[in-house]
Amino acid sequence: MTPVGAGAAFRAVLERDLLIALRRRADVLTTFFFFVIVVSLFPLGIGPEPETLREIAPGVVWVSALLAAMLSLARMFSGDFADGTLEQLVLTAQPLTLLVLAKVGAHWLTTGLPLVLIGPLLGLQFDLPGDALWILVISLLIGTPALSMIGAVGAALTLGVRGGGALTSLLVLPLYVPVLIFGAGAVAATANGTGAGGHLSLLGAMLMLSLVFAPWAIAAALKISLE
Amino acid sequence: MLEVTKIACVRGSRRLFDNLSFRLESQQALRVLGENGTGKTSLLRIVAGLASAEAGDVSWSGRRIGELGEDYRRQLVFLGHANGLKDDLTPLENLKQALALAGIDATLEAIRDSLQREGLGAAAELPVKVLSQGQKRRAALARLGFCAGKPLWVLDEPFAALDAAAVIRLAATIAGQLRRGGMVLLTTHQEVALPGAAVDSLQLGAA
Numbered sequence: 001m002t003p004v005g006a007g008a009a010f011r012a013v014l015e016r017d018l019l020i021a022l023r024r025r026a027d028v029l030t031t032f033f034f035f036v037i038v039v040s041l042f043p044l045g046i047g048p049e050p051e052t053l054r055e056i057a058p059g060v061v062w063v064s065a066l067l068a069a070m071l072s073l074a075r076m077f078s079g080d081f082a083d084g085t086l087e088q089l090v091l092t093a094q095p096l097t098l099l100v101l102a103k104v105g106a107h108w109l110t111t112g113l114p115l116v117l118i119g120p121l122l123g124l125q126f127d128l129p130g131d132a133l134w135i136l137v138i139s140l141l142i143g144t145p146a147l148s149m150i151g152a153v154g155a156a157l158t159l160g161v162r163g164g165g166a167l168t169s170l171l172v173l174p175l176y177v178p179v180l181i182f183g184a185g186a187v188a189a190t191a192n193g194t195g196a197g198g199h200l201s202l203l204g205a206m207l208m209l210s211l212v213f214a215p216w217a218i219a220a221a222l223k224i225s226l227e
Numbered sequence: 228m229l230e231v232t233k234i235a236c237v238r239g240s241r242r243l244f245d246n247l248s249f250r251l252e253s254q255q256a257l258r259v260l261g262e263n264g265t266g267k268t269s270l271l272r273i274v275a276g277l278a279s280a281e282a283g284d285v286s287w288s289g290r291r292i293g294e295l296g297e298d299y300r301r302q303l304v305f306l307g308h309a310n311g312l313k314d315d316l317t318p319l320e321n322l323k324q325a326l327a328l329a330g331i332d333a334t335l336e337a338i339r340d341s342l343q344r345e346g347l348g349a350a351a352e353l354p355v356k357v358l359s360q361g362q363k364r365r366a367a368l369a370r371l372g373f374c375a376g377k378p379l380w381v382l383d384e385p386f387a388a389l390d391a392a393a394v395i396r397l398a399a400t401i402a403g404q405l406r407r408g409g410m411v412l413l414t415t416h417q418e419v420a421l422p423g424a425a426v427d428s429l430q431l432g433a434a
Contacts, residue, residue, distance in 0.1 A: 005330040012327035016313065016320075023315040023354070084309025087277060093301035093327045099328075227278045 009094040010102045017106030019081075027075060031111045032118070035068040038123045058136070058187035059128030065115050065140060065183075066176050069147040072111045073172065076103065076155040076167050077222065090226060097215035100222070104152045104214075112144035128191065135190040135200075142203045143183040150175045150211035156221035179206055185210045229253050229274070229379060229410060234283030236269045243269055244431055247283070253378075256401065256411040256426045265432030268308060268383055274412060275305040275381050287379075304374045305381045310367035314356040317419040318342055318366035321355060325344075331373050341372045346393065360388045368393075371400050380404055382413040394419060 021028050043053055080086035080103075089099050120142050122134045128136065141180045152220035154172035158164035229251040236243045243266030245342050251257050259267045271280040273361070274285055276292050276299065292299045312321045319338060326333050342351040345365040350358055352430050355366065368385065386394050401411050405424045 009328050009330065012324050016316070016324045019320065020313055020315050079313075082309070083313060084307050084311035085313060087305065087307050087309070088311045088328065090277065091275060091300050091303065091305050093297045093330060094328070095297070117363065 001050055006094050006098055009092060010098055013089070013099050013102035014106050017103060018094065018109065019157055019210040021106065021110040028114070031072045032114045033069050035064050035115050036118060036122065038064040039068065040125060043125050045161060053126040054128060055192060057123060057128050058132075058184040058191070060126070060181050061119060061136060061140075061187075062143075064183040065119075065144060066147065066173075066180055068115060068143065069111065069151055069176075070169060070172065071109065072107070073151045073155045073168055074153055076107055077159050078155075078164075081159050081225070086222065087226060088138045090223060092101050094218040096222065098214050100152070100218045101211075103197040104148050104218070107152070108148040115144060118142040128187075132187055132191040135188045135196045139183045139186040139196070139200060139203060142200065142207050143179050146179050146203070146210045147176060149207075150179070153214050153217045156218045156225065159222065159225040161225075182206070217223070228287060229412070230284075230286045230289075230322075231274065232284045232286070234270075234273060234280040234285065236266050236273060236278075238266070238269060247431075248428055251379075251410045253408045253410060254405050254425070255404055256424055257371055258414065258426055258428045259412070259414045259431060260428055261414075261431030268432055270431065271305075271381050271383050271412065271414060272307075276300065276301060277305070286326065294311055302377055303379050303381065304371065304377045306367060306371070306385060307383050310363050312355045312363060312367055315354055316321045317352050318347055318358070318362075318369070319351045320323060321366060322369055325370055326373055329374070331376075336372075341369045342366065344372070345369045345396070356381060361390055363391055364388045368397060368400075371397075371404075375404070375407060375409075378409045380409060380411045380413075382411065384414055384416070386415050386417050386419055398422065 003166065039061055042056065046052060077086060078087065090096060092099070110199070116137060119136050123133045123136050151172050154168040157171060158167045161167060182199045182203045186196035189199055190196045232248050233246050235245045235247070249257065259270060263266050269278065273280045284352065287295055287299050287302065311325070312318070318340060322338050322342065323335070326338070339351060345368065347362060347365055350362055355363060364387065371380070374380065385397060389397065398419050402421050402424045404411055
């Protein structure tokens, strides 16, 4: 089929998933508020020492982002699997990798991007300085799409498996660790003045790697789970 | 031409069928019969390429469907047990999206008309989740009206949950596909007359 057909199919999947997210706002808001609440609980629990808060801020925000991303993984393919639309996706004449990319893109736009946007506000609660806030946004902007891509592999592998949710966490969390280290590391490095360049480059490299390899893994996993 | 050669299917420890061969040529329909659990759906999924056979080959125009990949899928319409409709979207949005995915150009008017013909006039703008089982099935079947260009239709229980009028309409759609030179592979429990079409039967689980 022509590239135009592929583009139209990509857009159709993206639009469909965004429209569904719009109709089921509760799902999207759950992830968002989970993130906000978890991050906000730490200052309340730990106490108002600005030094301590600044110290823990990058880790807390990033761990919460990771858990929030986890929370939304189960829904990524399970609905399509149950109602038969996944079969139809697999049977189109378009490359499945492309359609999968559209699905993950929609997932990031509805669960990852809101976290990026609220990030600086939450950083303020921890008294992060201005430049560290910027790096927090940039690191989340690069890191959360990687979380969606990696998470989608786990979600696709455990599709249709009983107790898949727990299994997804076990599969995906170890793979999230590098993103967590360099994401939180970038913010921490800025806060203590050593520069975030290296961390962000590595984070970017991880995003690129996941963009290239994850769609193939997801497509293969989806085909296996449909058998 | 679709050719199925000596395929076998195993589900768990049960061998559903073995050494099953048939051909489907232009203007031909094949009805797969058999009791529940004899492997009708499994056979259709193997033919569609969703599942792989334990042994044997499925070929289209002389080439294995695994090799053809996207070229085969472009010729195929598959309507499974599940309707393939999103509950939160309306039939109109569902159909529009399905056609865009299939690379079929259709105006919004044409889509609305086809749903109207299926008797979903007012329901076309309601979310699928509030529709009845039969209405959902009709919304899924409306897709067939746009699939004239696809030679092979694989339909799993297309007549299930439909009322008498809808059954007659669907039979006419299938007959039209055959007249155009298409092929239809379907499973059904109902005895449905396809006007002016030769229908062969394949009995599963007889052994």
